[in-house]
Amino acid sequence: xxxxxxxxxxxxxxxxxxxxxxxxxxxxxxxxxxxxxxxxxxxxxxxxxxxxxxxxxxxxxxxxxxxxxxxxxxxxxxxxxxxxxxxxxxxxxxxxxxxxxxxxxxxxxxxxxxxxxxxxxxxxxxxxxxxxxxxxxxxxxxxxxxxxxxxxxxxxxxxxxxxxxxxxxxxxxxxxxxxxxxxxxxxxxxxxxxxxxxxxxxxxxxxxxxx
Amino acid sequence: xxxxxxxxxxxxxxxxxxxxxxxxxxxxxxxxxxxxxxxxxxxxxxxxxxxxxxxxxxxxxxxxxxxxxxxxxxxxxxxxxxxxxxxxxxxxxxxxxxxxxxxxxxxxxxxxxxxxxxxxxxxxxxxxxxxxxxxxxxxxxxxxxxxxxxxxxxxxxxxxxxxxxxxxxxxxxxxxxxxxxxxxxxxxxxxxxxxxxxxxxxxxxxxxxxx
Numbered sequence: 001x002x003x004x005x006x007x008x009x010x011x012x013x014x015x016x017x018x019x020x021x022x023x024x025x026x027x028x029x030x031x032x033x034x035x036x037x038x039x040x041x042x043x044x045x046x047x048x049x050x051x052x053x054x055x056x057x058x059x060x061x062x063x064x065x066x067x068x069x070x071x072x073x074x075x076x077x078x079x080x081x082x083x084x085x086x087x088x089x090x091x092x093x094x095x096x097x098x099x100x101x102x103x104x105x106x107x108x109x110x111x112x113x114x115x116x117x118x119x120x121x122x123x124x125x126x127x128x129x130x131x132x133x134x135x136x137x138x139x140x141x142x143x144x145x146x147x148x149x150x151x152x153x154x155x156x157x158x159x160x161x162x163x164x165x166x167x168x169x170x171x172x173x174x175x176x177x178x179x180x181x182x183x184x185x186x187x188x189x190x191x192x193x194x195x196x197x198x199x200x201x202x203x204x205x206x207x208x209x210x211x
Numbered sequence: 212x213x214x215x216x217x218x219x220x221x222x223x224x225x226x227x228x229x230x231x232x233x234x235x236x237x238x239x240x241x242x243x244x245x246x247x248x249x250x251x252x253x254x255x256x257x258x259x260x261x262x263x264x265x266x267x268x269x270x271x272x273x274x275x276x277x278x279x280x281x282x283x284x285x286x287x288x289x290x291x292x293x294x295x296x297x298x299x300x301x302x303x304x305x306x307x308x309x310x311x312x313x314x315x316x317x318x319x320x321x322x323x324x325x326x327x328x329x330x331x332x333x334x335x336x337x338x339x340x341x342x343x344x345x346x347x348x349x350x351x352x353x354x355x356x357x358x359x360x361x362x363x364x365x366x367x368x369x370x371x372x373x374x375x376x377x378x379x380x381x382x383x384x385x386x387x388x389x390x391x392x393x394x395x396x397x398x399x400x401x402x403x404x405x406x407x408x409x410x411x412x413x414x415x416x417x418x419x420x421x422x
Contacts (some may be wrong), residue, residue, distance in 0.1 A: 009394035014227060029223040036220065036378040043375045044414040059349035061259055061360070066347075069371045073417065083263065094284055094291060101346070101358055115257030116372040118347070136417070138374050167378075167407070170224045170385075175403055182410065190418045194410045 002154045009034055009150070009160070015118045016165055023167055027144050035141050037163045038152055042139050043072050044189055045161030048151040050137035056108065056128050060101050070137040074119065079107050080129040085121070086110045093120060159188050212275040213238050214368040220381035221388075227395045229388050239366050245376070246280040246362040252416045255373035257283065258363035259346035264338035264356050267311045269329045271357060279326075279361040286358040287315035287334065300331045311335040323405035330357075376415065382408035 010030045011020075019025045042048050050070045064071045078084040085108055093100055093112040105123030105159065108131070114122045139151040152160070166181035186195035214234040221234055228282065245253060260274045264287075273279040285292045295317040312332045320328050338356035344359050368377070382404045390401035 032219065032223060033404075036375075039375045040378060040411055040414045044418055046417050056348065058352070059347060061346045063347045064372050065370060071372050072375070090283070098291040099289045101284075101286050101291070102352065115362070117257045117363070117370060118259060118360070138371065144281040167224060170400070170404065170407075171226045173397075173400060178403060178407070182407075186410075189243060189414065191410060191413055194406075194413050 002150045002152050002157075004032065004154060004157060005046050005146045005148070006031055006150075007146060009142065009157070010144060013161055013164055013168070016161065017168060025171065029171075030164070030168065031142065031144050031163050033167050034160065037160055037167065038139050038142070038150065041156065041159060041163070041189075042152060043136065045156075046075070046136045047153060047156065048137055048139055049075060049134050051132065051134050053130050053132050056121065056125050060103070060120055060122045060124050060125065061114075062121060064113075064117055064119050065151070066133060066147050067119070067133065072116070072138055073113055074111065074133055074135045076134040077111050077121075078132045079125075080131070080144045081107075082132075083107070085131075088112050088113045090120065093122070097122070102193050159185055212366040214377065216374075217368065217377045217381045217384070220378060221385055224381070229385075229395065230393065233391070234384050234388050237387045238380065240387075241380050241383050242366055242368055243280075243364055245380075246364040247304060248281065248362070253376070253377055253412055254362060255415075256363040256365060256368075256370065257361065259358065259360045261341045261344060261353060262357040262359055263341055264334050264336075265333060266337045267333055269309075269331070269333035270323065270327055271330065273326050273328070273359060275326045278363040278365050279359065280364050281362040282328070282359055283362060284360040285318055285328070287330065287380050288355050289352075290314070292330070292374060293317035295319045295331060298375075303331065308332050323375060376412075378406045379411035379415075382411060385398075 010027050014020050014022055017025050054067045083098045088110050090112045100122040101172040103123040104126055108121045140148050162185040166178045182195050186192050262271050301320045313335050315330045317331050318328045318375055339353040341353045386401045386405035389397040
């Protein structure tokens with residue numbers, strides 16, 4: 001867990017945006033964008049995990065929200081004897097076993113996420129067992145207060161502030177600030193190509209800004 | 212229908228008054244497009260259902276009333292079915308293809324209306340009573356029915372497991388809203404919002420996995 005709280009991050013971002021009194025960028029708006037950005041960052045980078053257990057049933061398909069409401073995607077799964085299952089893509093699962101939806105065995109061997117709402121675990125264990133899943137979670141929402149502290153590691157604060165600054169600069173239509181903030185963030189996310197596309201979209205803007 | 216959290220992001224980042232009726236409609240459009248695979252590698256809403264089989268009947272419908280859009284996998288009883296093009300299905304002997312059999316080999320969309328599909332060949336027997344069973348909660352497997360796994364659309368976008376998609380959806384809606392003819396038309400804003408939406412849609416895919 002990191003050491004930054006929502007109120008600290010809002011204040012720091014407000015200073016970046018030259019709005020320390022939060023007139024142009026209300027604190028509630030800044031907070032909502034920070035929460036959205038930390039969520040997207042964690043999904044992309046897989047920084048914070050959750051762990052939960054669930055019992056197998058008489059089926060191969062499971063609803064992910066019933067297992068963990070903050071689930072984003074699985075990372076590891078273990079059976080009751082702490083043997084790790086293999087994660088495969090849904091496409092591979094359907095190619096490997098045409099009867100996976102009703103295949104039974106002594107223990108489950110593989111699991112495959114299907115979108116964000118379903119999880120296939122097969123074969124179905126003949127005797128029900130408890131599985132342990134580690135998963136990338138949606139981080140705890142921050143508040144405009146000293147608690148809770150954010151879930152992400154502190155060294156990712158610059159990335160959070162860059163992306164939040166880019167989005168909040170839409171309010172002022174400051175397209176060059178958006179471009180510069182995205183340029184700083186993109187390499188940390190492995191998205192340099194996408195940043196190039198963004199740059200192409202803002203070329204003409206230099207004619208009317210910063211004269 | 213619209214999702215309040217997405218609407219809040221749009222309001223917070225737009226600053227100028229947008230047309231709520233139009234942005235709600237754009238919101239629906241983007242959510243529909245997600246289930247059609249318009250955004251590569253972005254699949255969040257999925258569902259599954261049993262479809263009751265009637266002896267000798269080839270044609271069935273996806274449960275569109277509950278949001279089913281595009282099938283990801285269809286099973287007859289326990290066996291996954293092949294997706295057949297019309298010419299592949301027609302390559303089977305006509306008498307065999309149209310006569311009810313115990314084992315179904317595939318399904319085809321080509322000669323059917325969009326939400327419908329046809330089993331090849333038609334099943335010989337009625338499926339067992341499905342009752343309260345669903346593919347994710349099976350008390351007793353209902354033999355000889357169809358199990359469908361599909362991309363789903365719920366326009367209220369209620370799930371917590373795909374919360375990170377609300378930001379790029381809001382950005383794409385803003386791109387469309389500022390791109391149409393109106394008193395707040397802003398082509399530069401459209402371009403930047405669209406590119407930011409693409410950027411955040413790419414963040415749906417964890418780094419290290421192919422984008």
